[in-house]
Amino acid sequence: MVIKQLSVFVENKIGRMAEITGIIGDANVDIRALSIADTSDFGILRLIVDKPEEALLALKENKITVSLTDVIAVGIEDKPGAFAKVVKIMSDAGISIEYMYAFISRSDDQAFVIMRVEDPDKGIAALNGQGIKLLCREDIY
């Protein structure tokens, strides 16, 4: 299952992060996970939220550069070696991972891993049938 991630362009300026997350909060959108890729001049804020389309609209209205990106989400057991297994499957299939981040879920003993690959469908096909739990919208939101 493909999940929608919000990707937001953030200039390295004091207060910018507060502004952007404030807009998301005002739109009554809940943030589930986030990661930031940063360079010396700018960062890209990557967010998994419960209502991505609504957040997208709210941010665009405020002239913020934002897009929706298709990512893969998998649920793995919170135990040693579980994460390595997922990454191994991807590398065996010759799929390179652009970036990834993980967070612990509130229910059961699961960790969620978000992965960005060039072709999400190919990534999903590789993971299917390998005993890896692919997550859909409902699992995360």
Place this chain on the structure above:
Amino acid sequence: MRLLQAQRLHDTVCRCYENVKFYRDKLDELGVKPNDITSVDDLRKLPFTYKQDLRDTYPYGLFAVPREQLVRVQASSGTTGKMTVVGYTAKDIDDWAVDAARAITAAGGTKSDFIHVSYGYGLFTGGLGLHYGAEKLGAVVIPVSSGNTKRQIDILRDFGSNILCCTPSYAMYIAEAIQEMGLSPGDISLKAGMFGAEPWSNEMRLQIERMLGIKAYDIYGLSEIMGPGVSFECSEQTGMHINEDKFIPEIINPDTGEVLPLGEQGELVFTCITKEALPLLRYRTRDIATLSRDKCSCGRTLIKMSKPCGRTDDMLIIRGINVFPSQIESVLLELNLAAPNYQLVIERQGNLDTLEVQVEMTPEMFSDSVRFIEKTEKKMKSALLSTLGLAAEVKLVEPKAIPRSEGKAKRIVDNRKI
């Protein structure tokens, strides 16, 4: 002088009318015949020439001689992607050398001096202009060209350079590097510097003079008219004598085109009266200056112009290179990045100018991948470098980050204190 100018002006207008379609059409349109031009005052009957005209007739449209008579072309940056191309006959080159030699003489140069030329050699007129001038004078020219400061200093010290020719900001840079190397003015034999191609203040002059233990002279020129040596400073250092036996200056109101009386500030306009290859009539330099006929203590009677104190267009001079905001716009448009909003931020770090181009992010440029965005930045950087001939930093900013006044973005932030 007035008689000589009148005679030469008449001859030039005749040649323009006969050989340059552009001028023939213009003069016909105005109903002016070459024989109507008999005195310097008749100048105002003639049409203006703009940089745009050179661009419209790119590359050789305004040349007044057939190719066989040309011996050289040089070029400078145009207002957009295209360069401004200028040409010279053998006589033009010789005249130019005389102009530059006069400038060197006014700066105290003689046959027995080593002239260290650190202006760039190439299409830019700076290097070759001073080079031929030094040879014409019979001095010894050291054609170092620009860059490699360590080597510049080695040559200054070991070759015994007496006069340094470069941009004022590079002179400051060299002066600082000399200090950092633990050398003092006593270790070098410099007595004077000829600095031009960019604006500089009197404070900067005093600083350079102190640090290098020299007298620093201003030199002015533009390739459309000739190159360095159109005018030059003398020992009095209160303005630049114009080689008015070759170039007639006027000061005009840039909005109305009206000729202003001596002493008033306005746009500087030159008419070439000896040039063969590219005799431009009433060329609008876009430089703002004043003219003066006050008696000069050096004894020269040539009219003097003030240091240009600004521009009537948005041209910037960064490290001696002419930069028009419109050039940057066309570079960005060529990269198909929609129609980005941009701003130029110019700083002086130490004594070198830096240019940062801030570009507002557009959806076309954005991606969730850092790699992709950095690739776009790099693409912009290399396109700017090849078009401007100047390394610029590129910084992507958020949409609407660039301030707008009345809907128009403020394009230039010049933080240099010149």
